[in-house]
Amino acid sequence: MSFLTGATAAAVDIVAIPSTVYIDPYMDMAIVAIPVWLWLLMFMLFGIVGSNFWWIYKRMIMAPVLGYLEAFRNGQPQTLFLGKNRAFKIKYLEYIDSILAYKDVFEISKWLVQSPKSVGRLGGLSTLIVRDNYDYSVDPVAEVAICTLAKEWNIYNENDPMNNYNDFDRLRSSGKLETQYPDGIIIPLYNIYDPSLIQKYLPQGRSAGTFGSHLTEKARSMRTDKSQEKWYEKYVPVGLAVSVSLIMLILSYMYASGGM
Amino acid sequence: MAEPLLFNGAFNTMVLGIPGWVWTLLMLVLILVFSNAYWILMFWNPLKPLHGLWRANWDKTDAALLADIDINLKLVSEARAKVIFNESIEDAKAGEKEWKNITSGQLGTTGTDIILDLGKWTNIGTTERYAIEEATDNWNLNNPEDQIHSFYKFQKYCMENKIEVDIPTLMAIDWIRIESAFPKKRNKAAYSGYIRQLAEKLDKEEKSKLDGMALWIIVGSVIVSGLFVLGKFLMHKP
Numbered sequence: 084m085s086f087l088t089g090a091t092a093a094a095v096d097i098v099a100i101p102s103t104v105y106i107d108p109y110m111d112m113a114i115v116a117i118p119v120w121l122w123l124l125m126f127m128l129f130g131i132v133g134s135n136f137w138w139i140y141k142r143m144i145m146a147p148v149l150g151y152l153e154a155f156r157n158g159q160p161q162t163l164f165l166g167k168n169r170a171f172k173i174k175y176l177e178y179i180d181s182i183l184a185y186k187d188v189f190e191i192s193k194w195l196v197q198s199p200k201s202v203g204r205l206g207g208l209s210t211l212i213v214r215d216n217y218d219y220s221v222d223p224v225a226e227v228a229i230c231t232l233a234k235e236w237n238i239y240n241e242n243d244p245m246n247n248y249n250d251f252d253r254l255r256s257s258g259k260l261e262t263q264y265p266d267g268i269i270i271p272l273y274n275i276y277d278p279s280l281i282q283k284y285l286p287q288g289r290s291a292g293t294f295g296s297h298l299t300e301k302a303r304s305m306r307t308d309k310s311q312e313k314w315y316e317k318y319v320p321v322g323l324a325v326s327v328s329l330i331m332l333i334l335s336y337m338y339a340s341g342g343m
Numbered sequence: 344m345a346e347p348l349l350f351n352g353a354f355n356t357m358v359l360g361i362p363g364w365v366w367t368l369l370m371l372v373l374i375l376v377f378s379n380a381y382w383i384l385m386f387w388n389p390l391k392p393l394h395g396l397w398r399a400n401w402d403k404t405d406a407a408l409l410a411d412i413d414i415n416l417k418l419v420s421e422a423r424a425k426v427i428f429n430e431s432i433e434d435a436k437a438g439e440k441e442w443k444n445i446t447s448g449q450l451g452t453t454g455t456d457i458i459l460d461l462g463k464w465t466n467i468g469t470t471e472r473y474a475i476e477e478a479t480d481n482w483n484l485n486n487p488e489d490q491i492h493s494f495y496k497f498q499k500y501c502m503e504n505k506i507e508v509d510i511p512t513l514m515a516i517d518w519i520r521i522e523s524a525f526p527k528k529r530n531k532a533a534y535s536g537y538i539r540q541l542a543e544k545l546d547k548e549e550k551s552k553l554d555g556m557a558l559w560i561i562v563g564s565v566i567v568s569g570l571f572v573l574g575k576f577l578m579h580k581p
Contacts (some may be wrong), residue, residue: 086357103356103357104348104352104355104357104358105355105357105362106355107362110364111355118349119366120362120365120368121349121354121364122373123364123368124354124364124367124368126373127368127372127574128371128373129376130375131374131375134375134378134379135378135382135479136380138379138386141386141387141397143451144387144397144451144453145390145396145397145451146417146451146523147395147396147450147451147471148390148393148450150391151390151392151393152389152390155389163408163416165448165449168448169446169447169457170448170449171449171450172449172450173393173446179537179540180534180536180537180540181533181534181536181537182400182537184537184541188541188544188545190428191374195529195533195534197523197524197526198520198523198524199523200413200414200462200520200523200524201414201523201524202414202559203410203413203414203415203416204413204414204415204416205392205393205408205415205416205417205418205515206391206392206393208391210414211415212414217526219524221524222414222520222523222524222555223410223414223457223459223522224410224412224459224461224516224520225413225516225520225523225524225525228356228391228516229461229521229525233407238369251381252527252557253526255527256527261518264374266515266517267515267516267517267518267520267521268515268516268518268521269511269513269514269515269516270459270461270513270514270515270516271498271502271512271514271525272460272462272464272498272512272513272514273448273459273460273461273462273464273494273497273498273512274455274458274459274461274498274513275456275457275458275459275495276410276447276457276458276459277445277447278447278457289468298534298537298538298541299541299545301497301538301544302538302539302541302544302545303542303545305538305542306542306545306546307346307540317553318553319552320553320554320557321553321556321557321560322558323557324557324558324560324561325560327561327564328560328561328563328564329564331564331565331568332567332568332571333571334568335567335568335569338571338572338575339571339575341572342411342444
């Protein structure tokens, strides 16, 4: 392609140009073989592409917290998800009847929101914290308390240590803990919360996936228990569609093959 | 020899008395303005409470989720959540020498701590904060080789009775809260309502699948029948 190089209005006048074409003395002046207006257009185009790349980059950085936007738009609580792999994410999960679940029924993990104290706030939205390998919502304050208690208990009770959830449960049921700490568990006011510390004291085999599949299984069996609509009622739309389609196909085939 | 106009003069053609390149420029300006407005209004502004993540990433530091006793969370910079004085995280680390690194996890590429600030020590301008600053200042003057710059070390020294301060540094968490978070038994009644709702949802899912199938059968047969008829016309010999 040839450019209009160095052309001015005077120079262009020599060339026969259609009357609908306008040549501006300044904007059509060529700089490095490109007219000024094309520089402007290219500058704008780079601006559009550059600014959108910048926003896409920002979106990538903010990707782990984008669930906040979804929850914000739907007026629902957001969920801070603590992975066992130490990856945190803010997700938008549905909250129905004390259960947190993915909107998609094929994502089976579910959590029970047992403690109202585990519900916090972030950015004006109700916020729940969950982890993948436990089926209750997380109360970090209670977790820090248990870890602090275990550490202290094991110093003074070497013969009856608290090493796992079963020990904790046994000591709690025996009333020993509440007798020794009647006002509750004393914890420092400033804590850097390490989600991995509580793993030792979580009940085994209680992952969100196991709980979710248990609930789904129960729900599926409940569907067969309740009085369902008759099979022919259920398949009426498909049956009608198949019949109409067959008639349509037979008629059109007959017409096409000259049978009509 | 005269050179042809660029793009055959398409951008120099007058449309409604204005050259084509002006219209194009106007269109590009509008795209630039509207695309940026979209990003700002639909993405960036609603995410305002979480901008701390972007700032931490930009400053190449960690972020922190500060939580109070009621789990009211704030996403802030590492310095805001960990450093007592008004200084950068690098200066605080250099001053304290043996900086304790406990990273709770990652938010994307940014290391993020969840910090339980039950006494609201990180709030600037509070009585507690002044008391901490004063006590730490005194400690640092008398112990230049073992300075305190972080709340973590301050808390640790308070628990070891190395430093004295007139504010509470411990808190009792009652058994009711712990019992709620870790109940002895799981109450089936707590989720039986949900199971029923899920059963309904699964039913609807299946029904909507069957309805969708019916629609696709009709659409498919209309297309095939149309092709038969079209074939008849195309192959018709007068």
